[in-house]
Amino acid sequence: MEETIIPKTSTVLAALLKADFTTLWRNRRAVVMVFLVPIVILVSWKDLVAKMGAAFALSNSLTYGLIAIGLMGYTNSIARDRDKGIFQRLRVAPAPNWTIMMSRIFVQLSMIALVTTAIFVVGYDYDKITLTPTGYALTYLTAIVGGAVYLALGQVIVGLIKNPETVNSTSRLVYFTFVIVGMFGGMGMLGKQVEQMTQWSPYGTVKTIMAAGMVPGSWTMDTTNALLVTLGYTLVFAVIGIKNFKWNTK
């Protein structure tokens, strides 16, 4: 009997990453939304920057970018590829299941870094916003932590719903709910109670840690609590999303 060779995990991951990044690049038009909404907000809120502060404007718009990545980019690509049987073909190869997902998630994490960079550039270019080096560095970190919540929420959607069209419309609905509630509820336009709830929702906690990350001096006990709540949400969503996830739609 000849010896069976299991390919190295690093080789497998490299091949998957290359394919997943290529797919993302070819679909670049579809990810315009991810960049468009935060940039439009940043540009149109020019006046608010002076009033509410740079961190407020940046963290708000970045949060919308992160939500779009998790709820639109991630969910839709997973739902489509599952429906087409692309995952099944990968799974009959000697690639451990986690490498397939890891590659997908890594692509989204890079998107998060990219959106964060775009926000910094537009913020500087348009609103003359600058942060300290620590502020920039910490924001990349908090953006990853915050982005993970929405990726996990996206995982819940693809975990509970199989049909790609239903996934698409559901994620859109959740996305717009976040945008509306975030925008109006977070500013107190829907009353004190909604404002409180928004603050501790996955929208509010992410915004809080990002705003504090941008101006590290403003990090308080409340921010630490928001960080813990954020991690909690991620864990709960990830568990539900992964537990219910099926690799095929049949």
Next chain:
Amino acid sequence: MDNNQSESILKVSDLCVQYGIFKAVKEVSFDVRKGEIFGLLGPNGAGKTSTLSAIEGLIEYQSGTVIVDGHNAKEKPLYARAAMGVQLQSTSFQPELKVSEILQLFAGIYGVKLTNEKLTAILKDISLEDAAGKRFGQLSGGQQQRVSLVISTIHNPRLVLLDEPTTGLDPQSRRQLWERIEAIRERGHAVVLTTHSMEEAESVCDRIGIIDHGKVITIDTPQALIEKHKNDPEVIAVSRKGRVTLEDVFIALTGKEVRA
């Protein structure tokens, strides 16, 4: 390891697959040896794809054992999968990726070094050398099928599982595929294929297993099956032009009614 065991590349014993309470595969057993092309035949819904899916590790099986090239598929799934090449009945690749990129992807996943020369040779082999830069989504159905097939042997596996590989192929590609399958046999490797074409089963399979309602009805060489059943009244009743074919035997054994 004794001689008998090393002969067998795939050993399926008492395999049971259940979807909810529905039993799709019931105590299926068969063996596929080195240098053998084994055909799995059966009407729609007989349990062919379910049997293959269990071997491939795509679905959990309730009981039974699957040994691929000496590796228990449940205990050492990665080893079992590394030893097999697969073409699924319904599958796809990212439509945005170019044919060459898909080949690179799977070469990477199977740990195969794919030089440019080798890539060109593979594409030439499936007559798609001009399509290297085309996206998978732009290929015709048959061309996609050819890509999928060539990927199933990209790592020179000892066991190749093909689920209806010739469905949708033109006669030229079908003949070419038969030759390709026979070349795998020449190398001493084993092939399991499913097909609804009795002509195909008769001309390429060394042995066939007929399966219906999740159960193996019979396993033998095509010639032996015809020999064994050619005088059965059911077979004679369905035969045409006074000549008994494998199809007649198949229909007699699995019944005339069309499956839901």
